[in-house]
Amino acid sequence: MGVLERREREREEVRRKILDAARSLFTREGYEKVTMRAIAEAIEYSPTTIYNHFRDKDALVDSLCEEDFGRLLGALQKSPAPTDPVEWIRELGRAYCAFGRAYPNHYRFMFMTPGKFPDDHELSMPGQRAFGLLLDAVREAIRQGAFVAGDALTMAQVLWSSIHGVVALLVTYKPEQFPHGPAAADLAEQVCANGIRGFLARAE
Amino acid sequence: MGVLERREREREEVRRKILDAARSLFTREGYEKVTMRAIAEAIEYSPTTIYNHFRDKDALVDSLCEEDFGRLLGALQKSPAPTDPVEWIRELGRAYCAFGRAYPNHYRFMFMTPGKFPDDHELSMPGQRAFGLLLDAVREAIRQGAFVAGDALTMAQVLWSSIHGVVALLVTYKPEQFPHGPAAADLAEQVCANGIRGFLARAE
DNA sequence: ACATATACTTAACGTTGTTAACCGTGTGAT
DNA sequence: ATCACACGGTTAACAACGTTAAGTATATGT
Numbered sequence: 001m002g003v004l005e006r007r008e009r010e011r012e013e014v015r016r017k018i019l020d021a022a023r024s025l026f027t028r029e030g031y032e033k034v035t036m037r038a039i040a041e042a043i044e045y046s047p048t049t050i051y052n053h054f055r056d057k058d059a060l061v062d063s064l065c066e067e068d069f070g071r072l073l074g075a076l077q078k079s080p081a082p083t084d085p086v087e088w089i090r091e092l093g094r095a096y097c098a099f100g101r102a103y104p105n106h107y108r109f110m111f112m113t114p115g116k117f118p119d120d121h122e123l124s125m126p127g128q129r130a131f132g133l134l135l136d137a138v139r140e141a142i143r144q145g146a147f148v149a150g151d152a153l154t155m156a157q158v159l160w161s162s163i164h165g166v167v168a169l170l171v172t173y174k175p176e177q178f179p180h181g182p183a184a185a186d187l188a189e190q191v192c193a194n195g196i197r198g199f200l201a202r203a204e
Numbered sequence: 205m206g207v208l209e210r211r212e213r214e215r216e217e218v219r220r221k222i223l224d225a226a227r228s229l230f231t232r233e234g235y236e237k238v239t240m241r242a243i244a245e246a247i248e249y250s251p252t253t254i255y256n257h258f259r260d261k262d263a264l265v266d267s268l269c270e271e272d273f274g275r276l277l278g279a280l281q282k283s284p285a286p287t288d289p290v291e292w293i294r295e296l297g298r299a300y301c302a303f304g305r306a307y308p309n310h311y312r313f314m315f316m317t318p319g320k321f322p323d324d325h326e327l328s329m330p331g332q333r334a335f336g337l338l339l340d341a342v343r344e345a346i347r348q349g350a351f352v353a354g355d356a357l358t359m360a361q362v363l364w365s366s367i368h369g370v371v372a373l374l375v376t377y378k379p380e381q382f383p384h385g386p387a388a389a390d391l392a393e394q395v396c397a398n399g400i401r402g403f404l405a406r407a408e
Numbered sequence: 409a410c411a412t413a414t415a416c417t418t419a420a421c422g423t424t425g426t427t428a429a430c431c432g433t434g435t436g437a438t
Numbered sequence: 439a440t441c442a443c444a445c446g447g448t449t450a451a452c453a454a455c456g457t458t459a460a461g462t463a464t465a466t467g468t
Contacts, residue, residue: 003435007445014446030318032236036425046448048427057425112316114234114376131383154388158370161395165369166362172318179335184358191365194402202406211414218415240456250417252458261456 015053017043023064023106030105031061031113061109068106069126075099076133085140086147086196092134093163093192100167107171111164134160138199147199155199162195163188219257221247227268227310234309235265235317265313272310273330279303280334289344290351290400296338297367297396304371311375315368338364342403351403359403366399367392 021042025034036057040047054060075098079091100107110127135156141147147155166188175183184190225246229238240261244251258264279302283295304311314331339360345351351359370392379387388394 011446035423037423047425048449049447051426052446112372112376128383135384151388153384154391154394156384157382157387157391158394158398161370161373161391162366162399163369164373165367166365168316168372169365169368172316178361179332180339180360181357183361184355187358187361187365190358190362194362195366195398196402198398198400198402215415239454241454251456252418253416255457256415 011053014043014045014049018050018053018060019064019067022060023067026061026064026105026109027103028105031109064106065110066124066126068103068110069124069130072096072099072110073126073130073133076130079133082137082140084146085137085144086200088137089134089141089159089196090192092137093159093195094189096163097167097170097188097192100171104171107167112168112171131156131160141199145201148201150199159195159199162191166191215257218247218249218253222254222257222264223268223271226264227271230265230268230309230313231307232309235313268310269314270328270330272307272314273328273334276300276303276314277330277334277337280337283337286341286344288350289341289348290404293338293341293345293363293400294396296341297363297399298393300367301371301374301392301396304375308375311371316372316375335360335364345403349405352405354403363399363403366395370395 018039022034022039025038025042036047036050039060040050050060054063075095076092079088079095082088135152138147138156138159139152142149142152142155169178170183170188175185175187222243226238226243229242229246240251240254243264244254254264258267279299280296283292283299286292339356342351342360342363343356346353346356346359373382374387374392379389379391
C-alpha cells in the first residue's frame with residue numbers, strides 16, 4: 001500500500017517547489033521584499049498553500065537557511081587538504097568570503113538577522129560543523145607551532161569575527177561607499193591575512 | 205515680527221518630539237517593529253503629522269541615523285590623547301564596540317542596513333570623521349614605526365572591518381548562541397588586540 | 409470682518425502576513 | 439457500489455502596516 005508514500009512524495013515535491021521559488025526570489029530581493037504572494041505566484045499556487053507546508057514566513061526562511069548552512073559547509077569542505085594549516089585557514093577564509101559575496105541575501109539572513117535561533121539551539125548543525133573546520137585548522141596550527149599557544153576556540157572565534165566583519169560590510173555597502181575612498185579590491189584578503197598574522201608565532 | 209521665528213521654533217519642537225520618541229522606541233524595538241502609528245501615539249499626535257515633518261519612515265530613520273553618527277563621533281573623540289598611537293587605536297576600538305553594544309538597534313541601522321546611502325554620499329559627515337580618527341591613529345602608528353609600513357587607508361579599513369565583525373555578531377546573537385560554546389567574555393577585546401597585533405612591526 | 413496659510417486630523421487606499429471557512433477529490437470501509 | 443471522511447487546495451476575509459487625499463480649525467495679515 002504505497003499510497004502514503006506517494007502522498008508523502010507529492011507533498012515533498014510541493015515543499016521543494018516552494019523552497020526553490022523562495023530561494024530564487026530571495027536571492028535577488030532579500031527577506032522583506034519577498035512576499036508570500038509572490039512566492040505563491042511563482043509556483044502557481046495560492047498563498048495559503050504555503051501555510052500547509054510551513055508554519056509561517058519565518059519558518060519557511062528558516063528552512064532555507066538550514067539548507068544554506070549545508071551549502072556553506074559544502075563550500076568550505078572543498079578547501080584543499082590541510083598540509084599547511086595556516087594556508088588551510090586562509091583558504092577557509094577565502095571560501096567563506098566567496099560564499100557570502102555570492103549569496104549576500106542568504107548571508108544576511110544566516111548571520112545578520114537576530115532572533116533567529118531559540119536560545120538552546122545555537123547556529124544549526126551544519127553551521128556548527130562549518131565553524132568546526134576552522135576550529136580544527138586553528139588547533140592544528142597551534143599544534144604545529146605555526147600559531148602561538150592559546151585557547152583555540154577563542155582564536156577561531158576571533159578569526160571568524162574578523163572575516164564576518166568584512167563580509168558583512170561588503171554585503172551591505174558597495175566598495176565606493178566606504179569612508180575616505182573606496183575599499184581596496186582585496187580588502188577581504190587583507191582582513192584574512194591580518195587576522196592570521198596576529199596569531200602567527202614570531203619567527204626569531 | 206518674530207512670528208515666523210516662533211513658528212519655526214514650534215515646528216522644530218514637534219520635529220524633536222518625533223525624533224526623540226522614535227529613537228526611544230527604536231532603541232528597544234528595532235526598525236521594522238517600530239510603526240509610524242506607535243511613534244504618533246507616543247507623542248500624542250496623529251500618524252499623519254509625522255509626514256508633515258519627514259518625507260517617509262526612511263527619511264525619519266535617516267535623520268535619527270545622522271544624529272547617531274554624531275553621537276558615535278562624540279564617543280570616539282572621548283578617547284584619550286594620542287600619546288601612544290597603538291593604545292589610541294585600542295581605545296577607539298573599545299569605544300566603538302561599547303557604542304555598538306549600548307545601541308544595538310542603532311548600530312544595526314547605521315552599519316548593517318543596505319541601500320541607505322545614495323552612491324555618491326558615502327557614510328555621512330560625522331561617520332567619515334569617526335573613521336578619520338582611526339585613520340589618523342593608523343597613520344601616526346606607521347609614522348612612529350609601531351606599525352609596519354603600508355597603505356594607511358587599507359589598514360584602517362582592515363581594522364574597522366574586524367571590529368565591525370565582532371560588534372555585528374554581538375548585536376545579532378547572544379554569546380550563548382555562538383558556535384561551539386559561548387564566546388569569550390572579552391571577544392571584542394581579543395579581536396581588537398589581534399587586529400592590531402597583525403600590523404605591529406616585529407621587534408627584533 | 410474676511411481671506412488665507414498652516415498645522416493637524418479623519419478616513420481611506422493598497423499591500424502585507426495570516427487565518428477561517430469552504431470545496432473537491434481520491435481513499436478505505438461498509 | 440456507496441458513503442463518510444481526511445486531506446490538499448482555494449476563496450475571502452482580517453488586522454496591521456506605510457502612506458495619502460481631503461477636510462477642519464486656528465491664527466495670521468489685510
